[in-house]
Amino acid sequence: MEKIVVGVDGSKGARQALEWAVAEARARGAGLVVVHAWQQPTAALMSPYAPLLADPASLVETAHKTMTDSLATVDLTGLAREPERRIVQGPAAPALLAAARDATLLVVGSRGRGGFAGLLLGSVSQQVAHESTVPVVIIPPAARSNSRPDG
Ligand SMILES: Nc1ncnc2c1ncn2[C@@H]1O[C@H](COP(=O)(O)OP(=O)(O)O)[C@@H](O)[C@H]1O
Numbered sequence: 001m002e003k004i005v006v007g008v009d010g011s012k013g014a015r016q017a018l019e020w021a022v023a024e025a026r027a028r029g030a031g032l033v034v035v036h037a038w039q040q041p042t043a044a045l046m047s048p049y050a051p052l053l054a055d056p057a058s059l060v061e062t063a064h065k066t067m068t069d070s071l072a073t074v075d076l077t078g079l080a081r082e083p084e085r086r087i088v089q090g091p092a093a094p095a096l097l098a099a100a101r102d103a104t105l106l107v108v109g110s111r112g113r114g115g116f117a118g119l120l121l122g123s124v125s126q127q128v129a130h131e132s133t134v135p136v137v138i139i140p141p142a143a144r145s146n147s148r149p150d151g
């Protein structure tokens, strides 16, 4: 079975990427793997309050909530099977690249939650575009669902 991997971070860009990936998985009868990577915020690690700010249990909880909330916003009907949810500790781009090694497509939004205003691509979308060995789809902000006129 074909496999489509999509990255989510709770942002609007990621939601649009997820919507596109779901529609594509439906059209192809492909399996869908939804990846969310989380890590200790670097700024918190360098602060004297690090133990308070970066409580690992709450970070894990937030990661699960991000995954659940992301999937709750899209219509998952018509998929060949229930999407696989993968929550990974570590930087996002390597997590996505690893999950997509044997995939048909890797789908990301052009931008995510963070980064600097004005960039066309965020660091994660840029890194996967450079390093992926499978085709990458980068969903720009204005893109709509790829539902096809012929079904
Ligand atoms: N932590 C993450 N886990 C999984 N996918 C992610 C993560 N962060 C970003 N992505 C994916 O990469 C896309 C672009 O995000 P990113 O490059 O981080 O932009 P920004 O710099 O605006 O945050 C997101 O829309 C999402 O699809």
Ligand SMILES: [Mg+2]
Pocket (backbone or CB within 6 Å): 009, 112, 113, 114, 115, 122, 123, 124
């Ligand atoms: Mg980001």
